[in-house]
Amino acid sequence: MINALPEQGVPADQVLAELRELRTADLPTHGGRLFAYVYDPAVDGLDELARAAYAISAQVNGLDPTAFPSLLAMENALVGAAARLLGGDAETVGSVTSGGTESLILAVKAARDAHPTIANPRLVVPSTAHAAFAKAAHYLRVELDVVPVKGLRADPEAMAAAVGPDTVLIAASAPSYAHGVVDPIPQLAAIAAERGVRFHVDACFGGWVLPYLRRFGADLPAFDLSVPGVTSISVDLHKYAYAPKGVSVLLHRTETLRLPQYFAYADWPGYTMINPVISSTRSGGPIAAAVATLRSIGDAGYQELALKTREAVRILADAVSATDGVRLYAPAETSVVCLSSDGVDLFVLADELAARGWHTQPQMAYADLPPTIHLTVTAAVRSTAADFAPDLTAAVAAAKARGPIELPPLPPLTPEMITPALIADLAEGLGLGGGDFSQMAAVNTILNAAPPALREALLTGFLSLLQRPA
Template sequence: MTDVLARLRALQQGDLPTHGGSTLAYVYDSGLAEADELGRQALALYGATNGLDPTVFPSLRTLENDLVAWAARLLQGGEAVGTVTSGGTESILLAVQTARDAAPGIAQPSMVLPSTAHAAFHKAAHYFGVRAVVVEVDEATYKADPDAMAAACDDTTVLVVASAPSYAHGVVDPIPELAAVASARGIRFHVDACIGGWVLPYLRAGGVEVAPFDFVVPGVTSISVDLHKYAYTPKGASILLHRTAGLRRPQYFAHADWPGYTMLNSTMQSTKSGAPLAAAWAVVQHIGDEGYQRLARTSYDATLRLADAAEAIDGLSVLARPETTLVALRSDERADVFTIADEMVARGWFVQPQLSFRGQPASLHLSMSAATAPRLDELIAALQAAVAQAQAAGPVQVAPELAEAAKAIDPALLDDAAFDGLLEIAGLGSGETLPDRMAPVNALLDVAPPRLREALLIAFLDRLMRPS
């Protein structure tokens, strides 16, 4: 047993740190060692349980109902019901599937979403045959445009979508106006609050002015909120809330027409470990309202301070004033954000590059956790040094002929050999390992059309995930 654990710890040495506040995407760290340990113990305690049948493990039913009630209280949903899922993507998938199945008379359903909506909605469109009607956001604020969203709705629309906040820019869409658009047409309206749903209510309770975004807004029919983000619980736990039980009913799947047990599911999964649910319940109970209010304010204040400091760095600017705990930064022409990201990694900080999109510049995404706040001066100093180094090196240059060729390639016509060649050109080699610096790779991906980006990265992932 000791040897196996030693091997696991050795393998982990190549991973980004999940604690300490230096990884500003993918993980969320409260900085509370006791809460982390409690979560680990709860994971172990419930690791063998199965949430497939809540009558077999009634404790799981109690834990889930407790968490849903907590979230409904936070999000001002008096009669709201909900389901604990494996993460924000599953919550979003279920919201779309439920809207589709609630309108069986619409043969070719669609949903209207701002261009900043999370990619999980496009995954739902792909899985469930709900056409995504994408509407451009306001160029100045990066927020959804209610008039344009209204114009995009038609007789096939089963869902209207908004973000609180959007992942890429950290801004909250105008929820009341968008809810009114949906409500006037009898269309369901989903608020993706996977990131903000556990932060905005506690900021509001602490006196921060928060625009209405939850069930207090008439017309909001469902909300997704992740526990493994700013509730700081172990992965993976999210909640999908519906305003009423009647709205949730189409989410359920049952099948009795086979010789085995009658399958009855509330989520995409059938068998699902009770461990993340138990861990989430334990951590939420331990931290409590006062703890979450303190953690939310700590992260929010640090986010605002980071944004101010970034604006003061020559060559950097903030794309949009943060409304929760996310910051998006861009660079002027003296450097590119991909080189800045590499320089940050070299200094012990992971920030997430975001490629350019429909006239929006490439940017850096930073998710601020409470554990990062005490190290904010270190983070700012690293950002200053990284920008200076990136400016000294200059932007990564992609050969013009390569950029033009990338725009002309139809990925649907490429075979495996062609992808092997393109991966080599992109700097991803055979796909077996990652390059030391990602800036040249990201710069090439940035000039490629989205479909080619997708195809290249799928080819890379396919090669990366093969047994050696």
């Protein structure tokens, strides 16, 4: 336990040693064996460069670009690079945000505020769209119309049927996070253009790798601003651009489309607040680190990293296809390998893979979609991919030997019944009281059986249990 405010200050060396000790409990961010949360290119010296660049601008405040023109220059450079990669032209403008969720919230805000006369604005998304759209709708009081997909991709006919007079934005994914497949962007964009509705492409997850995969001949549809009808697109630089966390870009086709994204307020005694993004004060550190990363890797470097990623995806996908007990659930066409069960408990399998050093992301059942395991594949995985097949075979055998999780009958619960005391008892009973999260199969089995609203309440209560003052 750390005392963040000791009576007397602590020497710098001791502080850093304590932080390093804390980090030993974390999952490995490098090494090509963690398939979620982090993006590792395995490029020598890149971390050191990013940290040095971060330090140069850590104290710079993005609140006022006239006070800190260096940050304005760096943001414009990042927007320009993203626009060139994603089909923009001389009219394209954009903003640098803290991440994909902020980019999507701002895309929804811009669409909503462009129609002030619509009392109940609506957002149309496929059911595979990122949960951040639901967050945006919740925060901005926009009605969310979720449309079932066909074959894991947005269904243009069903999406068109969901568009009404109050629809201010249609959105789709390139690719979807859960399964790594690209929605039919040209058809959806044509529907939006015909209806006079904005159309946003969420390319936060894989937008920086898709253009390079298409250069290699990947059978992927056009998805960016080169497609008529696409009015905005978002891409995270802390994903496949391999910048440190905290940098995304939201592009709009024109400045007119972007203007409703801004917030301005002058009716108070202080300075006039004008923000292009949600935050006011913003550190220049992540932005400087992103610029350094992009300039260091370069276009040719990203092409090489994309090739390594594609090769790693092929090796992992072949391993899944060759292993009895599991199967590929979605085509491994981008940077994701998504597998489902063919006779094995996936949640037990995830624990067995973790015990062998492979950290994956279990995904719960949804509607008629079964549980799956998600692997986000990065360039670093190319050097470890050949080791995955024998470990997968061993993990499947161990999972079969353990058998599926059999839970005792649980009392009927509703979200309203979830209390801090109940969550504490559940966590203790599931072995989570001591902070050991290595065996999660029983937890995931319970969550998978719970309806979405109950699952939300359970996880909210558990996160609240963890986040207590030290």
